[in-house]
Amino acid sequence: MLQLHVWGVDGEISLISPECLASAWLLSLVFPKNDFEIVTSSNTNISDINKLPVLITDDKKLNGFSEIVDFIDGNKFANESGYWSSRASSPREKLIHSCLLNLVETRVDVINQYNLYSNTKNYEKYTRKLFQNYFPFPMMYNQPLKFHNNAVAQVKLLGLSKNKTSFFDFTTTFQEEVAETEYFNSELSDDEDEEEKEVALSSLHEKQLIAKSKTKAALLESKNSLRCLVLLNHYLQEFIKTFKLLQNENENAFGYLFGGSPSACELLLYAYLHSLSSEKLPDRFVSSYLDLKHEKLVSFSKEQINNLQKSLSNSSFRPPQGAEIPSLFNEVGYLLGSIKY
Amino acid sequence: MLQVPQTIKTFFDAVPVKNISNDHTKLDDINIYHFQGTSNSQAKFTLAVFNTTQEGDLIIPTDPISLGYTLILSHKSKFTLPKENGSSNCGIMAMSHLGSPNNVLPVLIEDDNLRNIKTLDSINHDLIENNFDSHEAKLVNSLVDSKFYDVWVQCILNEDLPYKVLSELFGLDETIEGNVVLRETQKYEFLTQVANWNSFKLRHPTLFEQWTRTNYLKNYYESQIGEFAKDLQLIIEYLNNNSDEQSTLIKHKVAGYMISIDKFLKSTKLGDVVVSQGEFLHQCYDLLV
DSSP: OEEEEOSEETTEEOTTOHHHHHHHHHHHHHSOGGGEEEEOOOOGGGSTTSOSOEEEOSSOEEEHHHHHHHHHHTSTTGGGSSSOOGGGSOHHHHHHHHHHHHHIIIIIHHHHHIIIIISHHHIIIIIHHHHHHHSOTTTTTTHHHHHHHHHHHHHGGGTOSSSOOOTTOOSGGGOOOOOOOSSSSTTTOOOTTSOOOOOOOSHHHHHHHHHHHHHHHHHHHHHHHHHHHHHHHHHHHHHHHHHHHHHOOOTTOOOOSSTTSOOHHHHHHHHHHHHHTOTTOSOOHHHHHHHHHOHHHHHHHHHHHHHHHHHHHTSEEEOOOGGGSOOHHHHHHHHHTSOOO | OOOOOHHHHHHHHTOSSSOOOSSOOOOOGGGEEEOBSOOSSOOOEEEEESOEEEETTEEEESSHHHHHHHHHHHHHTTOBOOBTTOOSSOEEEEOOGGGSTTSOSOEEEEESSSEEEEOHHHHHHHHHHHHOOOHHHHHHHHHIIIIIHHHHHHHHHHSOOOHHHHHHHHOOOGGGTTOHHHHHHHHHHHHHHHTTGGGHHHHOGGGGOOSSSSOHHHHHHHHHHHHHHHHHHHHHHHHHHOOSHHHHHHHHHHHHHHHHHHHHOTTSHHHHHHHTOHHHHHHHHHTOO
16 A cells, blocks of 8 residues: 655645645545555655655655656556646657746745745744644754744745845855844944844833834835745746647636646646645735736636545545654654664 | 054055955956857857866866856857867856855856856846747756756765866866875865755755765755656757757757766766767767867
8 A cells, every 4th residue: 555654634734845735636636545545744754855745655665746746657547547647748748847847846835935934924823833733742842943944045045035145046045144243233234224223212212113123024024025926926927828838728718737637747836826825824915916816827726726635535644653753762763773764 | 552563563564465456357368268260249258167178179168057058158159169279259267166256157257348247147047038038948948957957966966976077077176186185175175065056955955964874865866867867858859859049059058968977977877867868969069069
């Protein structure tokens, strides 16, 4: 029996990993429900590349979404299912599919990171709290911070942070923020956007300063959110243009890119859209924007997501057992080499 | 009040040792290998690359990205590739990657009225903006920029290449090859920087968690080799079926990878994939004119 290890808990796949959700949808489309089980282990040690999802078959372990897609494309069930397998398609379609998959994995993923971790409201009120469900004591303390730090560094690639860097910037992205010193501080900075440091003269003045700094932080976040929406729009346009190119339809319509069923890159896009516009998030600025700007695409993807979620609900989920549990005991055993996955 | 000793005062007064004027400085022509031929435009540019090598009587860059862009610049400006005594006012120049604004080469130095240094990010952006209007070609170009670069970076990080190969590819100091300590220190320091190219480490932070026994980076590289082989095959078919200007530019870019990997990384897993595409590799070498 196939085992798919994903981020999640209690039969629900987490929003933090759309790749896990897309993999589960893929399995539910291709295989009979008794042929696979979904394990909500949230344990990245199981993976050979330190990242979920992982699909364990009878003879091998497949790490990451792309490897799982390759395995499914080579399976006999793939061509008879409601899934577009690139195996029997033309080289041109395969190449476009590979390009779009790369676009979602490298660019849309960063937008999702921004929405879940860098957006203060979503991180504080939703994402950070998720980890206490995924890890037993005391493992849940450092994990959200690690994910948060990685996400904050990654969103800089798309210019979604205070310290701007570009996608192909190789050095500044790794510089930690320089601590303020006698010679380097915000007072001496010639950056116009830098807030001047004022000394509070009274408690009333201090309150005013705090209020002012909060307003500035909110404005900066709004600016980043707007930029995030512009970028998301750009990436979705790539899908819309591809639809127009392959199906000869006008730009207002949207549907399957390759024939009459969803491909792996489309499933991954739907999974990201599901995560970006989830009703569980306190700040749903992405959802509101998508509803206004991409009505056709959103309505089509929502319909697809509903169908996929229905087919997934029939699948068998199970919690992690024994060494699969991301506990401190297992972690130490893994580090010492007594536990191997 | 404390008196500053005269020796220290003299020392600090001597700084700066040399005053550099604000005037337009010229690049040292000795290090530049000029393209051949005359261009219609008056633009003057120099592509700064890691290192150069001789291919017949031509001088070409050693790394894939610089080689790809040298071929593109040569094609766009109707030049032929640089020789020892090239005649145009544009060329390629080997320099240390530490001289680049972002520690990676190539950079394009434009010397018109004002000097303008363009990093790879800007060069890529300008190439797409000025030459690509087909949606499909843009997608393919972005796949090459992203995935091919990533797999090449992973090859450098994972294959434990001899210092001599790194020195030939990236112009590292050859004279320290005999000194184990200096050689290994230089290699370690250099590979630490390679991980940052194309923001690879930033985009894959989980692969660099080294405190477990599993080598995540190596496992990921092995899975990416398979993807590279498939993508390369598809791109070759795409290039064989399209002969427009945009496809030609992509072909030049891919040729940079094919030739550089064939010349310097033939013994690696990445080299095996490239060598298996013998006919296309031959076509790539034909572009070296």
